[in-house]
Amino acid sequence: MDARMQGGITEDELHGDTLREECGVFGVFGHPDAAALTALGLHALQHRGQEAAGIVSYDGEHFHSERRLGLVGDHFSSGTVMERLKGDIAIGHVRYSTTGETILRNVQPLFADLWGGGFAIGHNGNLTNAITLRNELVRAGAIFQSTSDTETILQLVARSQSPRVMDRFVDALRQIEGAYALVALTPKKLIGARDPLGIRPLILGNLHGAPILCSETVALDIIGADFVREIEPGEIVVCTREGIESLHPFPPQRPRPCVFEYIYFARPDSIVDGRSVYNVRKELGRQLAIESNVEADVVIPVPDSGVPAALGFARESGIPFELGIIRNHYVGRTFIEPTQHIRQLGVKLKHNANRAIVEGKRIILVDDSIVRGTTSVKIVKMMYEAGAREVHMRIASPPITHPDFYGIDTPSRDQLLAAKYDLAGMRDYIGVDSLAFISVDGLYRALGHAGRDAEYPQFTDHCFTGEYPTPLTDKVGEQRTDQLSLLSEIA
Numbered sequence: 017m018d019a020r021m022q023g024g025i026t027e028d029e030l031h032g033d034t035l036r037e038e039c040g041v042f043g044v045f046g047h048p049d050a051a052a053l054t055a056l057g058l059h060a061l062q063h064r065g066q067e068a069a070g071i072v073s074y075d076g077e078h079f080h081s082e083r084r085l086g087l088v089g090d091h092f093s094s095g096t097v098m099e100r101l102k103g104d105i106a107i108g109h110v111r112y113s114t115t116g117e118t119i120l121r122n123v124q125p126l127f128a129d130l131w132g133g134g135f136a137i138g139h140n141g142n143l144t145n146a147i148t149l150r151n152e153l154v155r156a157g158a159i160f161q162s163t164s165d166t167e168t169i170l171q172l173v174a175r176s177q178s179p180r181v182m183d184r185f186v187d188a189l190r191q192i193e194g195a196y197a198l199v200a201l202t203p204k205k206l207i208g209a210r211d212p213l214g215i216r217p218l219i220l221g222n223l224h225g226a227p228i229l230c231s232e233t234v235a236l237d238i239i240g241a242d243f244v245r246e247i248e249p250g251e252i253v254v255c256t257r258e259g260i261e262s263l264h265p266f267p268p269q270r271p272r273p274c275v276f277e278y279i280y281f282a283r284p285d286s287i288v289d290g291r292s293v294y295n296v297r298k299e300l301g302r303q304l305a306i307e308s309n310v311e312a313d314v315v316i317p318v319p320d321s322g323v324p325a326a327l328g329f330a331r332e333s334g335i336p337f338e339l340g341i342i343r344n345h346y347v348g349r350t351f352i353e354p355t356q357h358i359r360q361l362g363v364k365l366k367h368n369a370n371r372a373i374v375e376g377k378r379i380i381l382v383d384d385s386i387v388r389g390t391t392s393v394k395i396v397k398m399m400y401e402a403g404a405r406e407v408h409m410r411i412a413s414p415p416i417t418h419p420d421f422y423g424i425d426t427p428s429r430d431q432l433l434a435a436k437y438d439l440a441g442m443r444d445y446i447g448v449d450s451l452a453f454i455s456v457d458g459l460y461r462a463l464g465h466a467g468r469d470a471e472y473p474q475f476t477d478h479c480f481t482g483e484y485p486t487p488l489t490d491k492v493g494e495q496r497t498d499q500l501s502l503l504s505e506i507a
């Protein structure tokens with residue numbers, strides 16, 4: 017029978033149709049300022065999700081939870097909020113939704129009183145069988161409190177019959193598919209887990225003996241913690257008063273971390289898997305110049321993420337680098353705004369032409385990626401209006417032709433510019449004199465490989481190749497998710 021008729025929800029209703037991004041997670045164990053450190057860590061991870069933020073702490077007796085829509089600084093700099101987050105263990109989350117709307121009950125960390133004690137969880141990534149599992153669970157009587165895929169993990173932990181909490185957690189992980197970097201909190205443990213392919217990042221740090229888990233090294237920098245190591249793909253780390261234990265419950269697989277972390281998501285001052293994101297981006301620009309240089313007077317980056325690639329392009333081509341577009345610092349990332357209308361508005365508010373640099377020039381505009389083309393169309397128009405003679409657009413990633421299901425949630429193919437048009441069509445749509453993207457092998461070269469290993473690709477690059485590294489169970493089964501919520505909620 018159609019799950020829709022059983023009160024299920026459809027994938028579209030869960031995912032929505034907008035381009036979305038990532039999340040950031042943070043956790044600290046055994047530090048008297050646990051919640052304050054978490055707030056600082058989330059600050060450094062704000063670029064990964066700007067819709068909502070939350071912290072859950074544990075004081076030895078009670079869990080404390082503060083979850084808010086909006087930015088970390090808007091809520092977690094207030095003394096009264098921070099005072100409520102007592103205890104020396106805490107986890108935190110900044111959210112950019114990929115499954116489930118931007119409403120308070122989807123804000124993480126999620127918390128539940130399970131058999132054996134409280135359990136809080138924060139998730140970066142996205143599950144590709146969450147809706148299938150959810151529909152089965154609901155049919156079996158589970159009462160979901162949110163529409164987020166993350167709650168499926170919590171429900172699976174709750175229903176596991178294993179006696180120990182770690183076994184129940186592993187039981188849950190064995191049933192889920194897709195991408196996850198998780199931090200979880202129990203009365204005695206801080207837990208970190210990374211999916212078997214390591215699609216999303218998770219690292220271990222140390223602050224004067226207190227273990228830290230977080231998405232990126234910038235969250236360690238902000239609190240002065242030391243980097244210890246990456247959590248391995250498929251690894252679970254458990255921090256207790258006795259020390260740190262590591263579990264490997266999955267058969268080993270070749271890792272496939274997401275290449276988009278390097279292209280766009282991660283902060284340039286982060287080190288991801290031993291590589292400086294900044295240096296990779298510069299190298300992407302250098303490779304791009306080798307592949308598609310053009311005669312011009314000036315190389316101009318599209319701020320922010322396009323800046324390192326433009327530097328690399330300029331250095332390789334010998335064409336001067338100039339800031340021909342100035343970015344308003346009080347506007348956030350537009351790629352991750354929840355509606356197209358807001359995204360369009362965002363791009364206008366965010367960038368302005370620097371006429372003194374642009375007027376009368378032949379310019380090369382460098383950006384890291386084109387998704388819908390919203391940014392490119394606006395910026396190019398702006399360049400011509402400011403007197404540019406020629407505009408050549410160069411993109412430091414291959415054309416994005418396929419959606420992501422692992423925590424980025426790019427829009428469906430009909431909204432991806434490179435899925436709708438060929439190169440000439442995109443050039444005309446954007447309205448530039450020429451347009452070029454880096455090749456897939458050029459991308460891999462910038463990451464230190466000779467090229468893409470077709471048999472065992474070193475990264476997951478599904479957005480460019482359409483090769484998804486995990487089953488897309490919800491997609492294949494076309495899970496009907498009719499209507500999650502009869503309860504309408506104000507964001």
Ligand SMILES: O=P(O)(O)OC[C@H]1O[C@H](OP(=O)(O)OP(=O)(O)O)[C@H](O)[C@@H]1O
Pocket residue numbers: 280318319320321322348349350351352383384385386387388389390391392
């Ligand atoms: O083709 P589009 O749909 O416009 O999306 C692509 C743009 O979005 C991203 O920038 P964003 O403004 O999100 O963030 P940034 O400031 O880090 O560059 C990316 O760097 C591109 O500029």
Ligand SMILES: NC(=O)CC[C@H](N)C(=O)O
Pocket residue numbers: 037038039040111112113114115116122139140141142143164165166423424
């Ligand atoms: N972008 C993410 O990592 C989101 C985490 C989770 N899937 C959510 O929608 O809340």
Ligand SMILES: [Mg+2]
Pocket residue numbers: 318319320321322383384391
């Ligand atoms: Mg950008």
